[in-house]
Amino acid sequence: MQTRGCGHICGESSPGIGEAGKTGEWRDSYPLIDLRKCTPAKQNKPACFQCWLYCPDAVISKTIPVQVNLEYCKGCGICAEVCPVHAITMVAEETSCSS
Amino acid sequence: MIDKKSGSNSDIQILDGNRAAAIGAKLSRVQVIAAYPITPQTPVTEALSEFVERGELDAQYIAVESEHSALAVCTSASIAGARAFTATSSHGLAYMHEMLHWAAGTRLPLVLACVNRAIGAPWNVLNDQQDSISQRDTGWIQIYARNNQEILDSVIQAYKIAETVYVPVMICYDGYILSHTEMPVAIPLQQDVDRFLPQYRPHTILDSSNPKNYNLVTLANPRINAEGVLCHGYMELRYLLQEALQNSRETIRKVGQEFGELFGRSYTDLLWKEKMEDADIVIVAMGSLAMEAIVASKMLREEGYKTGVLGLRLFRPFPKADVLKALSKSRLVVIFDKNISYGSEGAVCSEIKAALYGSQVNAAIRNFIVGLGGRDVTAREMADAVKKSIASLTEGVPNKGYPEWICHI
Amino acid sequence: MEITGANAMGTNPSTNINKSLYEIRWHGRGGQGAITAAKIVAQAAFLEGYRGVTAAPSFGAERRGAPVSASTRISQEPVMVMSQVENPDVVVVLDQTLLKRDGVTSGLSTGGWLIVNSGVDPKELGVEGRFNIATADATRVCQELGLIVSGLIVVNTAILGAFIRATKAVSMPSVEKAIKGRFPKEAVEINLAAIARTYEMTKLEELRK
Numbered sequence: 001m002q003t004r005g006c007g008h009i010c011g012e013s014s015p016g017i018g019e020a021g022k023t024g025e026w027r028d029s030y031p032l033i034d035l036r037k038c039t040p041a042k043q044n045k046p047a048c049f050q051c052w053l054y055c056p057d058a059v060i061s062k063t064i065p066v067q068v069n070l071e072y073c074k075g076c077g078i079c080a081e082v083c084p085v086h087a088i089t090m091v092a093e094e095t096s097c098s099s
Numbered sequence: 100m101i102d103k104k105s106g107s108n109s110d111i112q113i114l115d116g117n118r119a120a121a122i123g124a125k126l127s128r129v130q131v132i133a134a135y136p137i138t139p140q141t142p143v144t145e146a147l148s149e150f151v152e153r154g155e156l157d158a159q160y161i162a163v164e165s166e167h168s169a170l171a172v173c174t175s176a177s178i179a180g181a182r183a184f185t186a187t188s189s190h191g192l193a194y195m196h197e198m199l200h201w202a203a204g205t206r207l208p209l210v211l212a213c214v215n216r217a218i219g220a221p222w223n224v225l226n227d228q229q230d231s232i233s234q235r236d237t238g239w240i241q242i243y244a245r246n247n248q249e250i251l252d253s254v255i256q257a258y259k260i261a262e263t264v265y266v267p268v269m270i271c272y273d274g275y276i277l278s279h280t281e282m283p284v285a286i287p288l289q290q291d292v293d294r295f296l297p298q299y300r301p302h303t304i305l306d307s308s309n310p311k312n313y314n315l316v317t318l319a320n321p322r323i324n325a326e327g328v329l330c331h332g333y334m335e336l337r338y339l340l341q342e343a344l345q346n347s348r349e350t351i352r353k354v355g356q357e358f359g360e361l362f363g364r365s366y367t368d369l370l371w372k373e374k375m376e377d378a379d380i381v382i383v384a385m386g387s388l389a390m391e392a393i394v395a396s397k398m399l400r401e402e403g404y405k406t407g408v409l410g411l412r413l414f415r416p417f418p419k420a421d422v423l424k425a426l427s428k429s430r431l432v433v434i435f436d437k438n439i440s441y442g443s444e445g446a447v448c449s450e451i452k453a454a455l456y457g458s459q460v461n462a463a464i465r466n467f468i469v470g471l472g473g474r475d476v477t478a479r480e481m482a483d484a485v486k487k488s489i490a491s492l493t494e495g496v497p498n499k500g501y502p503e504w505i506c507h508i
Numbered sequence: 509m510e511i512t513g514a515n516a517m518g519t520n521p522s523t524n525i526n527k528s529l530y531e532i533r534w535h536g537r538g539g540q541g542a543i544t545a546a547k548i549v550a551q552a553a554f555l556e557g558y559r560g561v562t563a564a565p566s567f568g569a570e571r572r573g574a575p576v577s578a579s580t581r582i583s584q585e586p587v588m589v590m591s592q593v594e595n596p597d598v599v600v601v602l603d604q605t606l607l608k609r610d611g612v613t614s615g616l617s618t619g620g621w622l623i624v625n626s627g628v629d630p631k632e633l634g635v636e637g638r639f640n641i642a643t644a645d646a647t648r649v650c651q652e653l654g655l656i657v658s659g660l661i662v663v664n665t666a667i668l669g670a671f672i673r674a675t676k677a678v679s680m681p682s683v684e685k686a687i688k689g690r691f692p693k694e695a696v697e698i699n700l701a702a703i704a705r706t707y708e709m710t711k712l713e714e715l716r717k
C-alpha cells in the first residue's frame with residue numbers, strides 16, 4: 001500500500017456525505033415518512049423542513065417530497081422526534097439486535 | 100497471589116490500565132485530586148471521583164475547567180502540604196506544559212498518570228508516546244509501564260520516590276493498549292501499602308502563622324535575603340533540580356527493591372531485560388511495545404538469531420550507566436520509538452546513542468519509528484525490521500543519519 | 509516482571525485449550541455488549557487457572573449500532589502480545605447481519621470455530637471456510653426472557669452458551685462465577701438462564717477431518 005498518491009501534506013478532506021463510512025450500516029431502525037401528513041408534501045410548497053434542518057447527518061433532502069438517503073441515515077430518530085406533525089415513524093430493521 | 104511475608108492473599112482482579120492507575124492512587128491515600136477528562140484518560144477521573152463519592156477515599160476531588168488548572172490546583176495543594184494526584188493525555192498534557200515546569204521547579208512531589216496518546220494535527224485519539232516525550236525536559240521523572248500491574252505498582256512507588264527526592268513523577272502508559280485492555284492485576288492490601296508508603300512530609304508548607312513566599316522572582320545571581328542569608332540564584336536552584344534527577348536513580352532502585360520485598364514484585368532493575376545474557380542483537384522499546392518485542396525476539400531466536408530485549412522502564416533520569424552495561428555485548432541495537440523529535444530521530448534512540456558515546460561498545464544502531472497515532476505494531480513487523488537491520492550491516496554503516504519509518508510511504 | 513504465584517484458584521486449567529495462546533475475536537454492534545462478553549470469558553479463563561488473560565475492545569470511538577469488535581486472549585503464561593488479533597481460534601458474531609461484512613471471518617484459523625447468533629442451521633449460513641461452525645438463536649432466547657436494555661436485545665451473555673458448547677474453552681461454572689462477580693445481583697439469574705438455554709439449542713457443524 002502506497003499513500004503518497006493522495007497528494008496531501010496535512011489531514012484534509014472535503015465536507016461530504018460518507019466521511020464516517022456507510023453509516024446506514026449502524027442503523028437498527030429507519031424513518032418512514034407518511035407523506036399524507038408531511039407539510040411540504042401536503043401543501044405542495046416549500047415549508048417546515050424541520051427534519052432536514054435537524055438531521056445530524058444531513059441525509060434528508062430539502063425537496064418536495066423530502067427524501068431520506070438510507071445509505072447514510074444511521075437511524076438516530078431525531079427527525080421523528082422533531083417532526084411537528086408526527087409524520088415520521090421509526091421502523092425496526094431486520095438486525096439481530098433490534099427488538 | 101501469596102504475599103511472601105505476611106502469607107496473606109492479596110486480591111487479583113482483571114482490570115484495565117486506567118482502573119489500575121486509579122486504584123494505585125487510592126491505595127497511596129492521595130488527599131487532593133484535580134483532573135480534567137480527556138480520551139483515553141477519562142475512566143481514571145471517573146473511578147477516582149467514584150471512590151471519593153462513595154467515601155472509600157478520603158480526598159478532595161476538585162473539579163476544574165482545564166488541564167492547566169488541574170495541575171495548578173495540584174501544585175497549590177502540594178505546596179500546602181497535601182499528597183496530590185492528576186492524570187491526563189495528549190493535548191491535556193500539552194496544555195499542562197507550563198505548570199509541569201512550575202511543579203518541578205518548586206520540587207513538589209506530585210504524581211501524574213499520563214495515558215499516552217498521539218497529539219494533533221491531525222486529530223487522533225489513539226496511542227503513541229509523543230505527548231510525554233514532548234515533556235521530557237520539564238524536570239519530571241518519567242516511568243513507563245509495560246502492563247497494568249506495573250501501572251498500579253508504579254503509582255504507589257512514584258509517591259515514595261517523589262517524596263524522597265522532591266521531584267514530581269509521571270507514570271506513562273499506552274492509551275487503549277493498556278488503558279482499555281483488561282488483564283490480571285494483583286491488588287496489594289491497604290495495610291501493606293501503608294507500611295510501604297509513609298506519610299507525606301512536605302518541604303513547603305503554607306501556614307498563616309508562619310508566612311512564606313514560594314517562587315519569588317529569583318534573578319541571575321545569588322542574593323542576600325531579608326534575614327541576611329546568602330541564597331541561591333535561579334541557576335543554582337536549577338542545578339539542584341538536575342542534581343536531584345541525576346541522583347534519583349538510586350532512590351528509584353531502592354524503592355523498587357523495598358516494594359519487591361514487601362509485595363513479591365521487584366523493581367530493583369531500572370531496565371527490563373529478556374534473554375540479554377548471550378544476545379548480540381538487542382531490541383530496545385519502551386512501554387507496552389517492550390512486551391511485543393519479547394514476542395518478536397522469540398520469533399527471531401527460533402530462526403537462530405541471538406536476540407534479546409531491553410525494555411526501558413525509566414526515561415527520565417535516563418539510566419545511562421545501566422544501559423551501557425546492558426548493551427556491552429551487543430553488536431547491533433535496534434530501537435523502536437513511538438515518538439520522534441522531528442528533524443532528528445526517536446527520543447529513545449538519541450539517548451541510547453549518547454549513552455554509548457565514547458564507550459567500548461561499538462554496536463551498530465538502527466532506529467525505527469512505529470505505531471504513531473495508534474498504528475498497530477506486530478511482533479512479526481518488529482522481527483522483520485530487525486532482520487532488515489541485520490542485512491544492512493553489510494553496508495558497513497554503523498549509524499544511519501535518520502530513522503526508518505514502518506508506514507505506507 | 510511476572511505475576512508470581514500459580515493462579516487464583518491454585519489449580520491447573522481443566523478445559524479444552526491445548527495451545528500456548530488462544531485468541532478469540534468478537535464482532536457485534538455498539539450497544540450489544542461484545543466487549544463485556546470478551547471480558548467475561550477472560551475472567552472465566554482466569555478463574556480456571558490461566559495466568560495470562562487479556563480482554564480488549566476495538567480501539568477508538570464506539571457508537572451505538574456501529575460494527576465493533578473485541579478480543580480475548582487466553583494463555584498459561586502472562587500475555588505479551590499487545591497488537592490486534594490476526595489469526596483468531598474463534599470468531600463470535602453477535603449479529604448475523606455483520607457476516608456480510610469483510611473481515612469478520614478473516615484470519616480465522618483452520619479448525620477453529622465460527623459462532624454466530626442466528627436462527628438458521630450452520631450449513632445454511634452460506635459461510636465457507638476450513639473451520640467449524642456453530643449457530644444459536646440467542647436473539648430469540650433473549651426476547652423470550654426479556655433481556656432487553658433500552659430497546660436493544662442484549663445477546664452478549666446468551667451467546668456465551670454457544671461459545672461454551674462449541675469450544676469448551678471455558679466451563680459453565682467459571683462463566684457463572686464471572687457473571688456473578690460482574691453483574692448486579694438482580695441481573696445474574698436472567699443472564700445465566702439465557703446462557704443455559706442457548707447452550708441447549710446450539711447447533712454444531714464440525715469440519716470433516
Ligand code: SF4
Pocket residue numbers: 030031054055056057058059060068072073074075076077078079080
Ligand atoms: S435524523 Fe437520524 S434517523 Fe432521521 S434521517 Fe437523519 S440520521 Fe436518519
Ligand code: SF4
Pocket residue numbers: 033037038039040047048049050051052066082083084085086087088
Ligand atoms: S419535519 Fe415532518 S412535516 Fe416537516 S418536512 Fe419533515 S417530515 Fe415533513
